[in-house]
Amino acid sequence: MFPLPGKTFPASAEALRAALEQSIASVVRPAGPMVTVEDAGYPKLKAVHISLDGANAGERPPRRPQPPVGAVQPGLQLENFTVSGHPLLVQRARVDFTCTAREVRLGQARDKDGNPLFVLLEAAEGKVEVVVALSDLEALVLAGAKAEAVKQGVSVESVRIELQTRSERNLEAVVQVRAKKLFLSAALRISGSLAIDEQLNARLAGLKCAGEGALGTLACGFIAPQLARFDGREFSLLALPLGEVKLRDVRIAAGRELRVTAQFGRPA
Template identity: 35%
Template sequence: MLFLGESELPADAHTLAAGLTEGLTRWAKLPDPGKPVVQVDGGDHPDYQRVHIDLSGAKTDVGLSTQHPIGIGETQPGFRVSQFTVVSHPLIFHETEIFADFTASAVRFDFDRNSSNWPVAVLAGADEGNANCRIGLSDLETLLLRKMQPLVAGHGITIESSDLHLQSTGGRSLDAKLRLGLSKQVFLTIHGVVLVTARLEIDDELNAIVRSVGCEGEGAVGSTIAGFAAPYLKRVEGTVVPLSTLPLGEVQMRDVQVHCTDGLHIHGTFSG
């Protein structure tokens, strides 16, 4: 789903572009107020030739694919688009860069309202399309550390260094190994290395979800620090890294490919 403007439902190309733009500002800071983010071209409502959304340079602390404004009323016919695209080259997410492309043909949106009576556009289906998402290894590491730091900081543990490695396991998942240099103040400050292992699973919305978190220390000192840190580091379980720029709604992802050369790369095709 996509948020629309607060006022009436769109009834032409101008109000559709304005409504989609206003809806995007609910979750992201757009890069240039004077530059159109949404372009609606060709045709008359409810049929358009092209809708193009460019989120390049937009900043957000939440991922669009995790924003699901749930409709509570009866849906009504919205608009149809021959070619629908969303790009972010990149989207700035928590000061990291996520690159994504979403392209679909014969896309159908319905209109609804959420529990706050805010208009939303529901992605009802598409003939076919593809989605590509990419995040660099260092940026993915930054996002994981951003989650881990506050989990251990309140218990006197400091993350001093980190090194992330990914390995593809086939299908929609990959293994992650994050080697952490930690320090802990006991009677004196001790330093050690802890290895955090996890599986990153890619869901139908192209989110990377952290699963099966393990934690063990290297050597005697590392094992001691791991004993302190493991209960808190394991709370990263279930963390969602949103990589798509669009909630995929009713379209069904297929042929999802996951690669991990210098980062995390996801490609998928869909129909619905």
């Protein structure tokens, strides 16, 4: 879904470009112009390209758009549609995101407050890919761990992450943390699983903490409530929601990077 500013739908290709630029800028800090529209006799378009390259999504995931209510009316017809983020900065991690599609139909709808939305209704074929380097995941976790640990007078020195794929949509994760308080050092082991659904929503589960020695036990004591907050939590890996389109062939692979891919569109 693509929420639009104002209360009316764009009446031209240029108005569409400006509306999408303003809408996307409300959820990311852009590095430059983001939207390019190639007209083919509006509402038919040759292409819409959205570049999130170098954009910053901030420290918190953006709010999901409100769902449409009521009937969805015919809207735009696109020969080609692309969204890229090379990289898109998400909570300090560099995420490579790509979405490509052809023969796309976008419907016009409104949310419960009457705000206009474009909803992705159909595509002949499309592909989504999300890639995050393991080093970026480690840096992200280290920054978060340091911020929480310093409140307890603990210094987190290092974080190492191990990922192992269990199936096409599930993986196991182990995070090794080394921490220090005064003259005491400790090693922590945080483990859990990650599952991806057909809309590229990720869910964390089974988060546990085990520590060595007195400091390790103490550290797990204040980490456990934080883990409980995230256990079972779901978050989207998509930079932009896909609306009515359903994904298929969702796959997750882990090694030196975490890679999630999926297909969508009419079956071959």
